[in-house]
Amino acid sequence: MNRQRALAVTAAGAIATALSLAAAPASAEILDAKAEAARDDLHGNVSQGVIDGLQDAFGLTEAEAYDRLAVEDVAADLLEEVPADLDESYAGLWVSEDADEIFVATTDASDSTGLRAEGATPVLVAHDLATLEDAASALSAVTIDGYYGNYIDVVANTLVVEAADAATAADVIEAAGIDPALATVDAGAEAPQTYFVRGGDAYNIENSWRCSVGFSVRQGSTPGFVTAGHCGAAGDSVTGGEAAPGTFRNSVFPSADRAWVAVGSGEALYDDVNMYSGTRDVANANVAAVGSSVCRSGSTTGWHCGTIQAFNQTVRYAEGAVYGMTRTSVCAEPGDSGGSFITGNSAQGMTSGGSGNCRTGGTTYFQPIGPALSAWGLTLVTT
Template sequence: MKHRRITKRRTAIAGAAAAAVVGAAFTLQSATATPAPPRAADLLSAPAAAKLASSVTSDLRGDTAGAYYDTEARKLVVNVVDKAAADKVREKGAVAKVVQHTLAELKEARTTLSDKATIPGTSWSVDPRKNKIVVTADRTVKGGKLRKLDTVLDSLGSKVALQRTSGEYRPFVAGGDAITSGGGRCSLGFNVTVGGEPAFITAGHCGKKGSEWSADGAAIGAMEDSQFPGNDFALVKYSGDAEHPSAVNLYNGSTQKITKAAEATVGQKVKRSGSTTQVHGGEVTGLNETVNYSEGTVEGLIKTNVCAEPGDSGGALFAGSSAVGLTSGGSGDCSAGGTTFFQPVPEALEEFGAEIG
C-alpha cells in the first residue's frame, strides 16, 4: 500500500477552499433606504468563487482563515482576523468576515485530533462558516471511545464542535455504471486516458491491484493501481476496442458530458451517479475531511449531504461538465438521507498521470 502523498493542489485547497463566504455587503444605509440589488457583474459563479478564493488566500497568506461560497448571494466570503486584512479582501471583490481563530490555530487543533482522537467512526474538517473544526461521531462511538473523544475536544475549547450522526461510517462497497469483480460491485467513476490509452478511475477500496473487472457480464480490464486507506482511488486500464465516452450516466436515458476536472468549493451544488441509487444531488459541506473508517483513515475527502448506499462506491460526483469526486463512503441512505464523502478527482488524476476523456 502506498503512503498518502500531500499534493500541491491539496495543500492549496486546504488553505483556500477550506474557507467559505457568506454574502452581505458592508454598506452603511439609512434606516429607511432600500438596498440596491447587486449588479450582475458583481455576482460570482461557484467556479469563479473558487478561483478568487485561491487568489485571495495566496496573496494574503496567513492573514486569511478560510473561505466559502454563499450560493444565495453568489458571493465569496473570506474569513480574516483583523481589519487590515478585511480591507484587502474587499478590494479584491470578496466579502470579509472577521473571525476568532486563524487557520494556523485550527491546523494545530487538527494535529491534536489526529494524534489523540483517531477513533473509528469519527471524522473532522474545518467549517469556514463556523470558524471551527467540526468533529462528527457515528453511532458506534460510545462508552470509552466517546469519553476519550470528549476529553480531547474539551482540551481544544472553542476551536472545535461535536455533532453526532445516527448512521455508521463505512465504505460503500456492494455504483455511474455498475462494475463487478470477484462477486463485489462498485460504480465506475470517470473515463480517462493515460498516455493516450483508455482507462477509468474508481474508489480504491473497491479492489486490489491486479483484480479483473467486468461490466454487463463482459470483461473490461484490470486494476493497474489501488490506494486505500490513506487515499481512496484506483485506476483500471481498459482491454478491447470498445468506445469509452467521457460522460456520466443520468439514468433517464441521457448522459452528462464531462470535459474537465475541478476542485470542490464549500456551498457548491453537486450531483452523484451510482449503480445502486442512481442520481442524487446536494451540496458540498466540507473540504479536506479526515474520515476514520474501521479499515483505516482516509484524509483530504470532500464532505457532502448527498445520499449514497453500498454499491455506489467509486461513482461520479460532478458539477455540470466538471468531474469533482469519487464516492468513498459515509453514513445513512437515500431514504433517510445522510453524509457522503468523496475522493477529489484532481488528486487521483495527478497521481496516475491521467486526463479526463
C-alpha cells in the same frame, strides 16, 4: 441578477457582522458583474441536462439555475486565488446557501478592502485555516472506539469532531492535545461505511462485488477510469457490468480512497457522466467551493444532488482512516462507491462512503479527483 443579501454572522460576532454590512454594497456590485460575465459564458456551454438537474434538486427556475452556476464559477476562481493572496490570515471561502453571495473568512480586518474588490464578503474570525488544519492533523494518530472522524467547518470557524457521544469526543480532543477552543463536537454521529455490495451490475470486481465508474482517464495511450480504492486492489480484475473489462492498476485504501482501472486499448472512452435521464459532459476538474451545488451518479441510486459542506474531512471507517475527503449533503447507498461527483461540467471526485440513505437522506464523502490524476499521471477525458 436580483439578490437578497444574507447577513454574515459567525463565531466572531459583532465584528463579523459589521464587516459584512460595510462590505455588502461594493461586494454585491462587483460580484454581480463577474457573475454576469460568467453567466454569458455558460450559455451554449452548459447542457440542458445540467440546468434541469439543478432545477429539480434545488427547486429553481431556469434563470435561477444559471445564476447559481455563475456565482459558483466565480467562487471556484476565487478559491484558486484568495488563499495565496491572504496567506496566514486566510480562514476559508464558501458560497451562501442561496448561492447569491461569496464569503471569505480572514483573521485580519485589513484584508476586507481587497476582498470586497474581488466581489467577496469578508468575515472576520478568530482562527486561521492553518491553525485549524494543524489541530485536525493532531487527531490523525488518535484511535478510540466511537471516534468517526473530523472536518473543518469554515462557516463556523471550527474543527468538528464526530463521535458516538460527547464523552468519546472529549477523550479524542484530550488525547490529541489540541486546544478545546478550536473544536466543537458532533455527538451521536453515525458510523460511516464504505459503499459496495455483492453482485449486481455497473462494474463487477473479481466476479464478486459491484462498484461504480468515476471518470474516463488515460495514462499515456492506455485508456481506463478512476474509481474508489476500496472497490479493488491492484491486480483485481473488472469482469463484467456496464464498464469495459479491465484490471486495477493502482489502488490506495485506507489513508486515501482512490484507484484507477486500465481497460483494453480498443475500448471507447466517453467524456460524460450518466445522469440516468441523459448525460452530462465533463469539461475540466476545477475545484468547486464550499456551498456549491454538486451531483453524484451511482449504479444503485442513480443521480442525486446536494451541496459541498467541507474539504479535508477525515473519515474513520472500520477498515481504517481516510484523509482529505470532501463532505457533501448528497445521499448514496451501497454500490454507488467510485461513482462520479460533478459540479456543472467540472469533475470533482469519486464516491467513497458515508451514512444514511437516499430514502431519508444522508452524508456522503468523495475522494477528490486531483490526487488520483497527479499521483498516477492520468489525464481526464473531457469534451
